[in-house]
Amino acid sequence: MEPFTLHDGELTLEAPTLADVDRITEACQDPEVQRWTTVPSPYHREHAVGFVERFVIDGWARGDNHTWALRHGGRLVGMVGVTRTEGSGEIGYWLAPEGRGLGLMDRAVGLVLDAAFGPLGMERVEWRADVGNWPSWKVVWRHGFRREGQVRGMGMHGERRVDQWIGTLLREDPREPAHPWDGPVAGVVPADPRDPDALVRQFHAHFGVPVADDAPSVDRDRVHLRMALVAEELAELVTAVYGDAAGQEMEAAFTRAVAADDGSRDTVAAADALADLVYVLYGMAQECGVPLPEVLAEVHAANLSKLGADGRPLLRADGKVLKAAGYRPPDVAAVLARRAADRLTGSDATTS
8 A cells, every 4th residue: 555645734644754764763762752652762763764664664565554754844743553453453653742732643643543444444443552641541532432441461661561551443433532531630639549538538629529627526517418428328238238128218217317316416426437337338348359449449430520511510509519411430340340350360459
């Protein structure tokens, strides 16, 4: 196949040539390019020559590897390509520092996907990246890719194996995000998934839920909401274990308890009871083989998707955070299935 050019009026993608060798060598000195891609490190001019001659030119000639140089304002600022295997393709790309933050790779990947599903005749395109490469994921996430798993040791960096994410896009899939953004949010530091308190604090910061900074006290206006939420989740647990009728009995019992409120507020006893609840909940999870930290991390990720389309939280009249249209329910069944598979293979570590 002869190389062909892609463009959208301002951005041009064309096959790199030997005239680009010095610029490719310069761009591949960037630490981020070397960190997240398979380019050699250190990167020398002969590596760029081999890339153009054997990877690019020979790939186009064989018809199994299609690589374009991303040019902006006439300057090479990145590379994007798609390899072919039995009707499928795998997309890869990198961007030099001066090209970042301009939306160039989003547009370039869109052009390459048009080519992959158009003249290149592919049915699906796969994406892989080292775990933690959120900028790479954000590019293909915008185009409708679904991140379907994490595979241990799938990637190679020199002699070292690394865990990688894998995602796919089918020809018939909509070219828009398949679900709300599931990566880091600007201004919000990712919480430690092993620390439940940190997860909840992140949720509160994300949605503007109050966190008290004064003396401990349960004599607060929102304590009624909090008690209702505790009762709601307890009723769900009772329903899950004993059935619908039992869950309804719990709901009715809480209604009667609220009606019997005498206004007493014992903060010390309440703190002790909260600690005991956490203790016995983790104890039940351990006795039942439920990987509660992993389930909690999955629920937390789903909770962060409750933001509305305008980026603001949706709140009920009493202050409870509601689910927005783009809410992604937690896939607890998948977490439990992974733990079951790990038990069968004798491993305690999950792969995603």
